[in-house]
Amino acid sequence: MSIRFERANSQIQKNISFIIHNKLDDPRIDPMLYVSEVNVTPDFKYCKVKISIDNDNKEKVNEMIGVLQKSEGFIKHELAKMLKMPAIPKINFEVDKGTEATIRINEILSTLDIPKEDGEGDEE
Numbered sequence: 001m002s003i004r005f006e007r008a009n010s011q012i013q014k015n016i017s018f019i020i021h022n023k024l025d026d027p028r029i030d031p032m033l034y035v036s037e038v039n040v041t042p043d044f045k046y047c048k049v050k051i052s053i054d055n056d057n058k059e060k061v062n063e064m065i066g067v068l069q070k071s072e073g074f075i076k077h078e079l080a081k082m083l084k085m086p087a088i089p090k091i092n093f094e095v096d097k098g099t100e101a102t103i104r105i106n107e108i109l110s111t112l113d114i115p116k117e118d119g120e121g122d123e124e
Contacts, residue, residue, distance in 0.1 A: 005040060011083060013038040016049060016091075019078045020068070028067050030055055036096045040089055047089035052096040056106045061095055068093040 017035040036052040051068065053061050068075070069092075076088045 005042070008040050008044070008085075009038045012040065012047060012079070012089075013049075015079055015082045016075060018082075019075050023078055024071055024074065026067055026071070029064055030060070033064060036098070044085065044087060044089050047091050049091055049093050050096040051093055052098060056103055058103055061103065065093050065095055 013035050016038065020029065020033065020035070021031070030053055032054040034052055035049060037048075037050040039048045039050075040046070049068075051065060053064060055061055055064075072091050072093075075091060080088045
């Protein structure tokens, strides 16, 4: 990947994160949400934004992605003010696979019935 794309990805990532946390006033957005990765296509028409959220509730995570996708116009408008680009790419938000894996692992762990060992939780 060229330095130009790396710089563009980095700037877009920082600015989208700033917009989500400081300008997007929606109570459905978790404050623990962060932009983990941004990938712009070589023609700068599309941008994939991976979101990582420290939340075990899959419905809540999907709701936040939906809110972000519906707010794409506002985010693009704010991004245009911050970046000097000929055109702002179409933004597609998706959950980072690491977050999905964490949610799945926590779901599995919550279904396990593991008995406590003797002395566990006792303070001496």
